[in-house]
Amino acid sequence: MTVQLAGENSAPVRARLRRIEGQAHALVTMHDAGRSGSELLDQIAAVRAALGGAGMAIIATEAAAAGEFGRTSGQGQVPDEQLDALLELVHRLVRCT
Numbered sequence: 001m002t003v004q005l006a007g008e009n010s011a012p013v014r015a016r017l018r019r020i021e022g023q024a025h026a027l028v029t030m031h032d033a034g035r036s037g038s039e040l041l042d043q044i045a046a047v048r049a050a051l052g053g054a055g056m057a058i059i060a061t062e063a064a065a066a067g068e069f070g071r072t073s074g075q076g077q078v079p080d081e082q083l084d085a086l087l088e089l090v091h092r093l094v095r096c097t
Helices: 007-032 037-072 080-096
Strands: none
Touching: 007 037, 037 080
16 A cells, blocks of 8 residues: 655645754754754754654554545455555554664
């Protein structure tokens, strides 16, 4: 199962990614300004948390699409291959953190 994140589905994910982009830029600026290691690590933790949130937003979009497929297909349930694909996304996100 693959959902193309476009249109209305992509807005929340794109907003999160833009925030992450800003946080990463701030991290470089902080490093170049000679900020303390503690401050840099705090910013890194914030970026990691934001990445996790973006990952969860992508998974939520995939899950919503799978549920919509189940409703509109007349089957009333999500096919095993779609559930497997969704679980693989969750596994990939967890493995990254």
